[in-house]
Amino acid sequence: MSRAAHAIRRSGGMLALAGLAVVVLTSCMNVNYTLVANPDATVSGTVQLQVAKEAASMLGIATAEDLEAQLKSGELTDAGNSKVLDSCVPGSDDTYIILNCSVTNAPLADIDDGWSLVPEGDTLVMHVKTDSGATGEESSVDLGAVSITVTFPGDILSVEGNGVTKTAPDTIVAKGSIDETLDFTVTAAASSEGGIDPIWILLAGFIVVIGGLALLLLMRRRGQGSEAFPADTASPSDTAGQID
Numbered sequence: 001m002s003r004a005a006h007a008i009r010r011s012g013g014m015l016a017l018a019g020l021a022v023v024v025l026t027s028c029m030n031v032n033y034t035l036v037a038n039p040d041a042t043v044s045g046t047v048q049l050q051v052a053k054e055a056a057s058m059l060g061i062a063t064a065e066d067l068e069a070q071l072k073s074g075e076l077t078d079a080g081n082s083k084v085l086d087s088c089v090p091g092s093d094d095t096y097i098i099l100n101c102s103v104t105n106a107p108l109a110d111i112d113d114g115w116s117l118v119p120e121g122d123t124l125v126m127h128v129k130t131d132s133g134a135t136g137e138e139s140s141v142d143l144g145a146v147s148i149t150v151t152f153p154g155d156i157l158s159v160e161g162n163g164v165t166k167t168a169p170d171t172i173v174a175k176g177s178i179d180e181t182l183d184f185t186v187t188a189a190a191s192s193e194g195g196i197d198p199i200w201i202l203l204a205g206f207i208v209v210i211g212g213l214a215l216l217l218l219m220r221r222r223g224q225g226s227e228a229f230p231a232d233t234a235s236p237s238d239t240a241g242q243i244d
Helices: 003-011 053-058 064-073 198-227
Strands: 029-037 043-052 088-092 096-106 116-120 123-129 144-151 156-162 164-168 171-177 183-189
Antiparallel strands (some): 116 123
């Protein structure tokens, strides 16, 4: 570990979010969660960690691969036991080194020990509290942002807490600063209750319209055929055998 990283770690300037904590110096870290809650009370989705290159270099971290290795080893934090780190894809842009980590059918506690998703009857109850290491004092710097998006298998029944907004019948988004604590509870139906996917409604409507047009065309053709031979006029086959 670099001397700078060791000094910052001893001073307690460390943020722990979703088991993917890093030492931060200034406005340098963003954590983005995009999750889907499954009916069996597991979650799937992604956790994206962005760390500013300038801050990372002060900790002896040059690439996202370096960051991943130090997190797994526990050299920066105790994140080495996090199962989220088992499937990460390193990347970068002009400003950040980035880890995109995937989660598949995992307990919510795999993302953070303080998070939970439990079944209660026909509902799922999710509780999220971001233990950001906030001091309770107004920060003189912008430490970064956290964004949490969760889509549930059924409609959301209630939302309680701070920093969270219901953005769709089955989706919430929570946003805040890393230097503050988000604390919220969401109760949602564990299933869609047999609701029909809108795409099937559209498909059924399309089939009905096409069927109606086909029936109308068939009736019109039959009508044109009967008009060709009026009832009081002999058909060609009837007159063919007559002798003048």
